[in-house]
Amino acid sequence: MRTTRLLTAVSATLLLAACGANTQDRQTSDGTITVAATDTACDVGAAETAAGTVTFTVANKGSKVTEFYVYAAGDRIMGEVENIAPGLSRDLIVELPAGSYETACKPGMAGRGIRAAFTATGSAAPLTDDAKLAQATTDYQRYVKSQTGALIEKTTEFAAAVKAGDVASAKALFPVARTYWERIEPVAEIFGDLDPAIDGRENDLEPGQEFTGYHRLEKDLWETGDISASGPTADKLVADVHRIVDLANTTTLSPLQLANGAKELLDEVATGKITGEEDRYSHTDLWDFAANVEGSRAAIAALRPALEARDPALVAMLDTRFAAVVASLEAHRAGDGWKLHTELTDADLKRLSDDINALAEPISTVAALVASK
């Protein structure tokens, strides 16, 4: 699975290179930069390189699973490798136009990570407005690919734990696997009947429809604790996830779909996660909450250059309000994950709800901005 993921990441960066700004006859640099990641440090071998194709070799020398990111302004992801297990080394090949970036290691795959400034030097022709939108869809497609890779990986692990009868491991993996699903939910929802099969809730089903997917396994794990007959459901979930990932990776969202997706992810939070309806047996709703917000932020980040050109004040407001949501949410962190929905008070939920509404209102104006000329 890891090999496949790495290949998709690489092919995505090559795609980016084709669409990127590097059309002038600049010599691209192929100098490899080593990154030594531990649980407390992120030593990047160089803080500056020539614009073009850059390769980072990330060695995880810590005890926690880590991730490595290269961000442009506003946390727009230029490239990332996820799930680097302790002792392993992975490459990130990324196309960086001239500009200022940040590198980040995320030991434990949580939080903002250990950041450092990173600069790509040289010149690059600025994108035209339409090119910025085209770039947005390419950037977002890359994000989808990275998430779908992890989605398959973690869902397969989750299903294996279910089939092995390992209730404790399955319970621990359930919210982790869902994180990757929830980050890209608007993409998944395009593929009508697969979404309910994977993520349907019992009360949403029509009479005669079979209850399958994550929430069926959630019910088995938390409500009855008996997963001796859950094997076929777990197999079907993995098969369905593979099908939807294949579809997602061959679909490119339009800039308008991106904008609406960013809003829909927050609507998901406002209607399903705040109320605890989504994960009603496990109460792990805050994992989904965080993933929805991250997915929304990724979509906005992809649109950022286009939005900056059209309404910089809106971009600044979205930055502030994303930060407010993240700050409210951080108060409920528990270890590498989150508190249970049932551990939050009504006042906690009201605060989160207010912050989501404050963010979702301006985000609802992004689609019109993207559509405007």
Place this chain on the structure above:
Amino acid sequence: MKRRNILGLAGAGAAGIAAAGAVTVRRRDEPATDPGAALPFYGAHQAGIVTPAQDRLHFVAFDVITRTREDLVSMLEAWTAAAARMTAGRDAGTHGAVGGVPEAPPDDTGEAIGLPASGLTLTIGFGPGLFRDADGRDRFGIADRRPDALAELPRFPGDALDPAISGGDICVQACAHDPQVAVHAIRNLARIGMGVVSVRWSQLGFGRTSSTSAGQPTPRNLFGFKDGTANLKAEEASALDEHLWVHAGDGPDWMTGGSYLVTRKIRMIIETWDRTSLREQEAIVGRTKGDGAPLTGAAEFDEPDLAAAGPDGLPVIATDAHVRLAHPSAHGGARLLRRGYNYVDGSDGLGRLDAGLFFIAYQRDPRRQFIPVQTALARRDALNEYIRHVSSAIFACPPGLPAADDFWGRSLFS
């Protein structure tokens, strides 16, 4: 665009048609004003206080969640513009419910398309928490502008207040003859305010329980009694001046021409009241149920004779009767302008109506008006057996806006 013009109607004749469609039957004793008409938004005092009480209420209290004064002020400016538009029967925003770009959510929510202004008034007030938070911090640099009269109300005996539906930093009272118009107004203001304010609680009301104009008949509350017979009325100019409007020198200048608002949600224990004898009901209130006449008189507006004794030597109007304890003579002449509404929030889990009176009173100074009156009532009123005060709030409602270059709260924040 006027909302009703979307239906393809235009001009004065069309306005008449729309209004006639909205209200087909008018009681003969109702004033002959057009219930669809728009009321002026600008004036020396805010509309919605002495305005003849409309039939419907949506009242909302907000918590301010921003820490930035600038954000709060610009929201108040946006609110004022939307309020001026909506009270004129227009959409909340300039593009309207269907006039914007298709990719954007409309800047008006649309449920009032085709409805006339319906006498909508929007009245704003500021609560004590806007000035200092619970920890005493000066939230927006206006702590020194809090009027002394705007202090949290004392706890009254028998209070059963739910903090979740009490208090609030800012309130807006929406009154209209059509409930959809009132709800539309609050919904749009809440939406405009997202990120700056958050709805703390809101209340729907119907069937005004007070007349605020001599032209209006006295309505009934859910106990079946006429309510507000002795209310301050719009026509009593000198009494309004004495009891309703804040004078220069009463407190900070920004409140001159304003009024203090107290709201109390008073749940009625309907089922036990309904099995109380007529004689006892009338004795508790001190008035007859049919005409609303004091027990010492023959007609509604007869002045109660609080000294009158019956053949048994006891007062005709009992010492614990509601009308006696609330009477201005018991409080140095203090009077209130009441503007309450009945409410029914469905039923509770025991099958009882969750219903009562949403009490609204405006006054010049609650320390000399609402507080002493309520203290007397809370201690001794025979009605207390049948009511519970479940929510309470106080707000300072500034004077009206003279013209469109002004906005709600400008005198407070500048």
